[in-house]
Amino acid sequence: MSISLSDLIPHKSNQIAGYDRLYHTRRYFMGKALQIPCFKKRLIGTRYEEIQDFYGYKYMQKFFNQLKQWNSLRVPIPVRYLEAIEIDYKVLEFYLEIDHETYLDKLNEPHYPKYANVRSGIHTVTFELPNVMEGEAISYMREVIAGESKAPFYIEYEDFLTIKIVSGEAPVYYYRIPGLHRKGNFYCFTEC
Numbered sequence: 001m002s003i004s005l006s007d008l009i010p011h012k013s014n015q016i017a018g019y020d021r022l023y024h025t026r027r028y029f030m031g032k033a034l035q036i037p038c039f040k041k042r043l044i045g046t047r048y049e050e051i052q053d054f055y056g057y058k059y060m061q062k063f064f065n066q067l068k069q070w071n072s073l074r075v076p077i078p079v080r081y082l083e084a085i086e087i088d089y090k091v092l093e094f095y096l097e098i099d100h101e102t103y104l105d106k107l108n109e110p111h112y113p114k115y116a117n118v119r120s121g122i123h124t125v126t127f128e129l130p131n132v133m134e135g136e137a138i139s140y141m142r143e144v145i146a147g148e149s150k151a152p153f154y155i156e157y158e159d160f161l162t163i164k165i166v167s168g169e170a171p172v173y174y175y176r177i178p179g180l181h182r183k184g185n186f187y188c189f190t191e192c
Contacts, residue, residue: 012114012115012117012126013115013156013157013158014111014113014114014115014155014156014157014158015157015158016106016111016157016158016160018106019102019103019106019159019160021099021103021159021160021176021178022073022096022099022178022189023099023102024095024098024099024102025073025092025095025096025098025099025178025189026071026072026073027095028091028092028095029071029073029085029087030071032085032086032087033067033071033085035085035086036084036085055078073189074189074190075188076183076186076187076188077186077187077188077189078185078186079182079185079186079187080185082187092180093180096178096179096180099178100177100178100179103160103177103178106160107160107161107175110133110134111133111134111157112131112132112133112134112137113129113134113137113155113157114128114129114131115127115128115129115155115156116129116137116141116153116154116155116165117153117154117155117156118151118152118153118154119151119152119154120151129141129155134155134163137155138155138163138165138171141153141155141165142165142167150167152164152165152166153165153166159176160176161173161174161175161176162174162176176190
């Protein structure tokens with residue numbers, strides 16, 4: 001079995017239908033953040049001003065861009081910001097548990113990956129897989145690996161799971177389980 005140039009497409013990840021990582025946690029976070037009054041992106045006497053000054057943001061637009069990143073839960077979030085928006089850690093844990101249960105439910109469903117990626121050095125190439133279940137897709141990838149490449153192949157599900165496939169070895173699974181981790185003065189919803 002061989003890979004032709006026509007099989008190759010730009011880098012893509014597989015999607016898990018109906019799954020939005022940290023959906024409930026993010027909604028709680030946004031609800032708390034929106035309780036702090038803002039008026040046309042000009043902050044008047046709010047706790048945001050303290051955060052902006054503390055972290056040295058001179059320009060309001062840069063600060064708002066950072067807030068957007070923090071509220072997406074994709075980057076490390078300062079403990080001080082969680083305090084400013086008055087996050088209740090027991091409520092936060094409750095929503096994380098709901099997101100964790102959703103993750104486990106989706107993990108137990110059958111998956112039909114559409115794409116696999118080959119990473120070699122700084123290059124990543126993606127190609128389409130046949131319409132088969134995950135186990136069969138892994139077998140298919142092993143056949144391709146044996147004949148074409150020594151580089152590992154990856155079946156990636158965005159914000160969910162990555163499967164690394166190396167010729168002659170068992171597949172390695174990297175799970176993106178929702179959780180909260182503290183490192184110094186920051187919290188992360190992924191590993192810090």
